[in-house]
Amino acid sequence: MMNSYSGFGRIMLTIVTAMCLRIAPWPGFLSGINPDWVLLVLIYWAIAVPERIGIFHAWTVGLLTDVLTGRVFGQYALAYTLIIYFCLILHKRLRQFPLPQQGLFIFFCLLFSQILLFWLKNIQHPAQLHTSFWLPIFTGTLCWPLIYTALRRVRLSRRNK
Amino acid sequence: MAIIASVALLIAEHQSHRLDALRATLSVIVDPLKYLVDLPTVLIEQTANSVSSYSTLKKENTRLREEQFIDKTRLLKFDSLEKENIRLRALLENSFKLGEQLLIAELLSINTAPYENIVVVNKGTRFGVHPQQPVLDANGVVGQVFRALPFSSEIMLITDPNHAIPVQVNRNGLLTIAVGSGQLNRLNLPFLPNNADIRPGDLLITSGLGGTFPSGYPVAIVDNFTPITNKPFVNITATPKAMLDRNRELLIVWSDSSPVSLSSPPASHEKTSETPANSPAAESSLIHEAPKGKRAGTAGDNKSTGTPAETGRSNQSTENGLTRKAPAETDNDE
Numbered sequence: 001m002m003n004s005y006s007g008f009g010r011i012m013l014t015i016v017t018a019m020c021l022r023i024a025p026w027p028g029f030l031s032g033i034n035p036d037w038v039l040l041v042l043i044y045w046a047i048a049v050p051e052r053i054g055i056f057h058a059w060t061v062g063l064l065t066d067v068l069t070g071r072v073f074g075q076y077a078l079a080y081t082l083i084i085y086f087c088l089i090l091h092k093r094l095r096q097f098p099l100p101q102q103g104l105f106i107f108f109c110l111l112f113s114q115i116l117l118f119w120l121k122n123i124q125h126p127a128q129l130h131t132s133f134w135l136p137i138f139t140g141t142l143c144w145p146l147i148y149t150a151l152r153r154v155r156l157s158r159r160n161k
Numbered sequence: 162m163a164i165i166a167s168v169a170l171l172i173a174e175h176q177s178h179r180l181d182a183l184r185a186t187l188s189v190i191v192d193p194l195k196y197l198v199d200l201p202t203v204l205i206e207q208t209a210n211s212v213s214s215y216s217t218l219k220k221e222n223t224r225l226r227e228e229q230f231i232d233k234t235r236l237l238k239f240d241s242l243e244k245e246n247i248r249l250r251a252l253l254e255n256s257f258k259l260g261e262q263l264l265i266a267e268l269l270s271i272n273t274a275p276y277e278n279i280v281v282v283n284k285g286t287r288f289g290v291h292p293q294q295p296v297l298d299a300n301g302v303v304g305q306v307f308r309a310l311p312f313s314s315e316i317m318l319i320t321d322p323n324h325a326i327p328v329q330v331n332r333n334g335l336l337t338i339a340v341g342s343g344q345l346n347r348l349n350l351p352f353l354p355n356n357a358d359i360r361p362g363d364l365l366i367t368s369g370l371g372g373t374f375p376s377g378y379p380v381a382i383v384d385n386f387t388p389i390t391n392k393p394f395v396n397i398t399a400t401p402k403a404m405l406d407r408n409r410e411l412l413i414v415w416s417d418s419s420p421v422s423l424s425s426p427p428a429s430h431e432k433t434s435e436t437p438a439n440s441p442a443a444e445s446s447l448i449h450e451a452p453k454g455k456r457a458g459t460a461g462d463n464k465s466t467g468t469p470a471e472t473g474r475s476n477q478s479t480e481n482g483l484t485r486k487a488p489a490e491t492d493n494d495e
Contacts, residue, residue: 019191020198023271031272059166067187068194070279070308070315073180074170081164120171125323 008052014041014151015061019068032132035140037147038065039113042080043106044151046087047094058084075120079113099145106144110137185286188310195269195281195313202270262415264288266296268408269313278321278341279307282411285314290413293373297412301379301402302326302367306413318405319380320345328380329368330359336368339380342398345405348381350397355388357395365399375414 018037026034042061045053062077069076086109087094094102114137121127173180266282284290286309294306296316304324307317319326320341328339328350335358339348353359363383369376381399388395 016194019194023195024198025202025270025272034272063170064187064191067184067310068191070281072171073173073184074166074168077166077170078164078168128322 033135033139107141192312199269264413278318295374327370328365331364348399
């Protein structure tokens with residue numbers, strides 16, 4: 001649509017920042033509720049510029065996240081691919097949603113990704129389910145308005161020039 | 162397409178280790194991020210160092226000098242004891258294991274996954290680090306290398322729920338296994354019967370069984386012993402000796418050393434204290450994995466010490482560097 005200006009480099013930069021936030025050493029209990037920044041940023045770009053961010057990008061970023069966080073190969077790649085697929089299908093509708101409604105969608109995206117990750121982990125070796133395992137979903141949903149406004153600014157600042 | 166690809170990757174990684182090369186390549190792309198995230202911590206530390214006052218530095222210097230003095234005096238005795246040990250083992254016709262080679266690695270302050278006791282350090286396969294290497298700090302065993310990437314490696318701490326370390330009670334030699342609890346200050350010893358001779362305050366050391374950890378390093382101190390009347394096993398917890406949440410420097414150990422030739426024990430053993438180039442025990446197994454100039458060079462001097470005829474049983478293990486069994490296990494059967 002109108003966003004063909006948004007440079008790819010800019011998108012990459014935000015994703016790299018998200019990756020840094022993902023592995024940053026948050027103090028104390030904050031590290032337990034650290035949301036999946038990379039996925040949130042990917043979702044934003046998939047909704048905002050679907051012609052630039054595709055399934056392949058999501059898969060590559062997921063693979064890099066796997067390496068970065070030392071998970072089994074393909075775990076995040078699979079989760080990100082599926083979620084970005086939904087986002088790409090629904091992007092026109094999602095853009096019309098008010099922010100709270102988007103938040104609900106994000107909540108279910110994060111929930112889906114977390115369930116998928118847990119399921120994959122459980123296949124490899126039986127894992128224990130902690131209550132705090134679900135906390136990043138809530139913080140991620142709460143962070144969505146923040147990410148939305150910040151990335152929107154990043155996207156539009158370029159266009160105004 | 163991408164879904165199929167990721168599922169294929171998941172299965173492939175689950176089945177085998179063939180994807181390690183791909184992971185190493187990709188890690189070269191993302192590893193700079195780890196260093197980037199670590200940068201603020203390093204900067205803060207450096208600034209703190211550069212602005213710390215003269216008196217503090219002086220005090221620290223004095224303290225360190227005293228510590229070094231004490232340690233050196235202890236080492237003097239250790240040296241003679243070690244030689245005596247070699248002689249005695251020669252009398253018993255038993256093989257003796259050499260000291261280990263060390264490499265100092267620094268922790269990167271990043272957090273890859275919450276609720277997992279895995280840390281990342283700044284030394285990787287470029288320094289010859291390989292999976293399953295034991296990692297120590299000044300106080301005790303920290304964990305083992307879980308995955309080695311070119312520029313960093315992941316270390317699983319002994320307190321990780323998926324980690325178990327074979328230990329021995331220092332007081333009486335009782336063998337058992339310490340399993341991680343998920344909390345940084347606790348290990349569980351789930352496999353001891355109610356009447357086991359173990360009590361709070363006992364020091365647990367590595368037994369060397371299993372072959373990953375060299376024997377004799379302190380692991381933890383038993384702090385709780387609660388017999389459960391109707392269960393066969395007792396509930397024992399221990400506190401790790403290593404400062405798992407405070408140290409930034411860790412030691413990665415090469416313990417794949419073949420036993421000393423018993424005919425000439427004194428000549429074969431040299432204690433040097435530098436890292437990483439010190440190699441009291443660099444032999445063939447190490448050269449396979451770390452064909453770097455400095456290490457291979459020092460290894461050449463000591464190569465003659467592992468006489469094949471005398472230490473036949475341990476030779477198979479040094480052929481292929483990764484299967485480490487014989488030297489560690491045969492040493493402390495008694």
